[in-house]
Each structure stands twice: as structure tokens, then as C-alpha cells.
Amino acid sequence: MLVIINATVYHARVTTAQTSTRNRGSRRAEILDAAAGLFAARGFHGVSIEDIGGAVGTSGPALYRHFSGKEALLAEMLLDVSERLHTSATRRVTEAPDAEHALDSLLQGHVEFALDHPALITVHDRELGSVPEPARRRIRRLQRLYVEEWVTVLSELYPGCPPPRLRAATHAVFGLLNSTPHSADELPPATMAELLRSMARAALAAAQS
Amino acid sequence: MLVIINATVYHARVTTAQTSTRNRGSRRAEILDAAAGLFAARGFHGVSIEDIGGAVGTSGPALYRHFSGKEALLAEMLLDVSERLHTSATRRVTEAPDAEHALDSLLQGHVEFALDHPALITVHDRELGSVPEPARRRIRRLQRLYVEEWVTVLSELYPGCPPPRLRAATHAVFGLLNSTPHSADELPPATMAELLRSMARAALAAAQS
DNA sequence: CCGCTGGGTTAACGGTCACTAACTGCACCG
DNA sequence: CGGTGCAGTTAGTGACCGTTAACCCAGCGG
Numbered sequence: 142m143l144v145i146i147n148a149t150v151y152h153a154r155v156t157t158a159q160t161s162t163r164n165r166g167s168r169r170a171e172i173l174d175a176a177a178g179l180f181a182a183r184g185f186h187g188v189s190i191e192d193i194g195g196a197v198g199t200s201g202p203a204l205y206r207h208f209s210g211k212e213a214l215l216a217e218m219l220l221d222v223s224e225r226l227h228t229s230a231t232r233r234v235t236e237a238p239d240a241e242h243a244l245d246s247l248l249q250g251h252v253e254f255a256l257d258h259p260a261l262i263t264v265h266d267r268e269l270g271s272v273p274e275p276a277r278r279r280i281r282r283l284q285r286l287y288v289e290e291w292v293t294v295l296s297e298l299y300p301g302c303p304p305p306r307l308r309a310a311t312h313a314v315f316g317l318l319n320s321t322p323h324s325a326d327e328l329p330p331a332t333m334a335e336l337l338r339s340m341a342r343a344a345l346a347a348a349q350s
Numbered sequence: 351m352l353v354i355i356n357a358t359v360y361h362a363r364v365t366t367a368q369t370s371t372r373n374r375g376s377r378r379a380e381i382l383d384a385a386a387g388l389f390a391a392r393g394f395h396g397v398s399i400e401d402i403g404g405a406v407g408t409s410g411p412a413l414y415r416h417f418s419g420k421e422a423l424l425a426e427m428l429l430d431v432s433e434r435l436h437t438s439a440t441r442r443v444t445e446a447p448d449a450e451h452a453l454d455s456l457l458q459g460h461v462e463f464a465l466d467h468p469a470l471i472t473v474h475d476r477e478l479g480s481v482p483e484p485a486r487r488r489i490r491r492l493q494r495l496y497v498e499e500w501v502t503v504l505s506e507l508y509p510g511c512p513p514p515r516l517r518a519a520t521h522a523v524f525g526l527l528n529s530t531p532h533s534a535d536e537l538p539p540a541t542m543a544e545l546l547r548s549m550a551r552a553a554l555a556a557a558q559s
Numbered sequence: 560c561c562g563c564t565g566g567g568t569t570a571a572c573g574g575t576c577a578c579t580a581a582c583t584g585c586a587c588c589g
Numbered sequence: 590c591g592g593t594g595c596a597g598t599t600a601g602t603g604a605c606c607g608t609t610a611a612c613c614c615a616g617c618g619g
């Protein structure tokens with residue numbers, strides 16, 4: 142799996158990532174992607190710097206050319222996920238003609254993300270506690286805003302249902318949608334997406350008391 | 351939080367766990383309980399032996415009087431959870447008059463367990479990968495049997511729905527039910543239990559098609 | 560009263576990990 | 590063609606962790 146001779150390592154790197162001129166900071170993304178997979182599989186503390194380096198064809202401390210440390214890497218990863226989910230949600234809600242379509246769009250967006258990036262979704266709701274304090278608050282804030290986007294749409298859709306109940310229902314639906322990594326390849330992705338969306342839809346409808 | 355003077359530690363231990371004669375191997379359970387909370391919060395590799403010892407009023411290596419090691423502790427914890435879920439499920443299914451009641455009972459059992467032991471549920475589906483091989487297979491087998499108990503009930507209830515789809519739906523419902531730790535105290539437990547059951551019910555009904 | 564056992568203590572050891580230091584080579588720019 | 594900077598390398602360091610060793614003490618049965 143690992144390439145040992147230095148020259149061979151260099152060759153593998155070049156062949157897998159085109160010529161170096163096209164590499165405008167794309168190495169960071171490559172590292173983040175590999176780290177996401179490892180973190181999802183073995184947990185943040187179960188993965189070493191050497192593991193991450195090895196996964197992208199370099200060895201260990203090369204990583205410090207791109208990130209200030211292991212925790213900073215995780216922080217950037219989770220911050221990016223939270224931002225993508227949140228901005229996608231606000232855009233979808235503002236563009237939707239009514240609450241009904243807004244909910245459908247939110248569902249579509251979340252399912253799509255969960256199916257496309259199962260490792261990121263897994264790490265996102267497991268490893269917040271491993272992020273150091275400055276960045277942790279920003280991530281939590283974005284996560285809260287994301288949830289609140291759902292809750293306001295649901296509030297409009299199911300008035301008379303108390304917001305705490307809607308919040309709990311939203312968290313439950315996230316658990317349902319994020320179950321993707323556990324039932325990896327039971328179904329083809331398109332079928333899986335449709336299944337998750339309809340299950341979530343029905344679950345939310347049943348949540349109004 | 352932690353007691354420092356030895357005499358005080360001893361006193362705290364005695365007061366929290368009655369007199370020693372009544373302690374017939376209950377210390378193991380106490381350690382398992384504390385370890386579950388720590389593992390759920392920070393992950394298996396993010397918790398040290400010293401942390402676990404400190405959480406039960408002893409310091410570090412005292413743990414080896416009760417378990418052969420850290421991995422063995424985790425293995426016993428997950429094996430116990432898997433067994434409880436599985437035996438409870440088989441009992442409930444065999445005692446139920448029909449598939450409809452069987453599903454209700456399965457739901458009731460899982461929700462009750464998840465609400466009573468959120469840390470155990472969390473660790474149960476996160477840290478399987480940290481269990482060494484001899485025990486890992488046994489746990490996986492029990493988990494698979496537990497899922498299959500649900501799938502057979504659902505197969506009887508929704509014939510014509512292919513088993514892979516029912517399996518994926520079951521995993522999704524587990525994700526929903528296990529979301530409890532994320533929405534800790536949004537609602538009173540009884541309300542939460544009812545909410546989760548009805549959401550799961552509706553989600554499963556929507557899964558057939 | 561003695562010795563055994565169960566459950567605790569501190570000290571120490573070997574391994575691993577995150578991170579740093581020092582060095583190297585390639586690419587690009589003037 | 591020389592210098593600058595980016596992205597690697599290996600070696601080393603201090604901290605921490607899991608585990609073992611050696612010792613200690615309370616309770617109890619004979």
C-alpha cells in the first residue's frame with residue numbers, strides 16, 4: 142500500500158495529481174479528504190499524523206506545511222462542513238416559494254450531502270468535542286443556525302407545534318438522514334436518497350402532535 | 351471535581367456505594383458505567399485509563415483488578431449492550447400476538463433503552479472498530495441478529511417490500527431513535543419517547559412502496 | 560492471632576504521538 | 590545563472606498512555 146523509495150513516492154504524487162502548476166493549493170483539500178475518511182473510520186484520536194500523511198503519499202510531518210497542527214486540520218474540516226450546510230440551507234429557504242417547497246429543498250440538500258460525503262457527515266457530528274475552543278464556538282453557532290433554519294420552516298408548516306418539539310424532531314431526522322454510513326451499499330444511491338427523503342418527510346409529518 | 355486526599359476518596363467511595371459487604375462485584379458495573387459516559391463524550395482513544403479510574407474515585411491502574419485491559423473493558427461493554435438488545439428483541443417478538451404488536455414492542459424496547467442509556471447507545475454504534483478481533487465478531491453477530499429481528503417483522507408487515515430496502519430503513523430508524531444524545535433535554539423523557547416512537551412508526555410506514 | 564484474598568496505592572517501563580529542527584531539492588523569477 | 594520559497598525528507602524531543610511490578614492494608618475464616 143505504501144510506497145517506500147523516495148523517487149517512487151514523488152512519482153506517485155505527480156501521476157495522481159497532474160502536473161504541479163495546476164496544483165494551486167489543492168493539496169490541502171486532498172489532505173482534508175483523506176483525513177475525513179480516517180477520522181470517520183477510527184475517530185480523531187485514533188488517527189495519527191503519520192497515518193494522514195501516509196494516506197496522501199507523504200510521510201508524517203509534511204502535513205505541517207499545510208496545517209498548523211492536527212486540531213487545526215479538524216477545525217477547518219468541521220468549519221467547512223458547517224458553512225456549506227448552513228449557506229446551502231439559507232439559500233434554499235430564501236429561494237423556495239413556500240414552506241412546503243423549502244422543506245423539500247432542505248431535505249434534498251441534506252440527503253445529497255450525506256450521500257456524497259458520508260465521512261464528513263460522520264465526523265461532523267462526532268468530533269466537535271475534539272475541536273479546540275476558539276473554533277469550536279464558531280462551528281456550534283453554524284450548526285445551531287442550520288438547525289434553526291429547519292425549525293423556522295417547520296414552524297411555518299406546522300404552526301401550533303411547540304418549537305422545542307420541532308427542534309427534537311429535527312435532530313431525530315438528522316440522525317435518520319446521517320445513517321447513510323451505517324447502511325453503506327444496501328441500495329443504489331438514487332434509491333437510497335428517495336427512501337431517506339420519504340422516510341424523513343413522513344417522520345416530520347408525524348412529529349406534529 | 352476530583353477528590354485529592356486519600357481518606358476523602360475512600361469516604362466518597364463508601365458513601366456512594368454503600369458498605370463493602372453489599373458490593374458483590376458491583377464495582378465492575380460502576381466502572382463500566384463511568385467508562386461509557388467518558389467514551390461517549392470523548393471517544394475510546396480520547397479517554398485514558400487514569401480518566402476512568404478518576405471517574406470512579408480510584409486512580410489509574412486499580413482498574414486492572416477488574417478488567418484485563420482497556421480494550422477488554424470496551425469489549426465487555428459492547429457485548430453486554432448487544433446481548434441485551436438482542437435478547438430483549440427476540441423475547442418481544444416471540445411474545446407478540448402479531449407483527450403489528452411486535453413492531454410496537456421493538457420500538458418501545460429500543461426507545462426505552464436509548465433514553466435510559468444514551469451513552470451506551472452512542473458507544474455501541476461508534477466504537478465497534480476499537481474492539482479487538484475475538485470479541486468483535488461476536489458483537490457484530492449480535493448486532494446483525496438484532497437488525498434481522500426487525501427485518502423479519504417488517505417483512506411480515508410489509509410483504510412485497512424487498513429485504514434490502516427494509517434493512518436500510520431499519521438502519522435509518524436506528525439513527526433516528528439513537529439521536530437522543532444529541533437532543534438531550536429538549537423535551538421531558540415521556541414526551542420524547544412518544545415523539546420518537548411515532549416518528550419511527552411513520553418513517554417505516556413510508557419506507558414501503 | 561495468622562495468613563490469605565481482594566482491591567487499592569505509587570513507581571517505573573516501553574511505546575507512540577504531536578510537533579520541531581535541520582536539511583534537501585525542485586521550480587520559478589529576475 | 591543565482592537566489593528565493595515551497596514542499597518534502599529524517600532525526601529527535603518531551604509528553605502521555607497502557608501496562609506491569611511491588612507494596613500495602615482491611616476483612617475474614619480457621
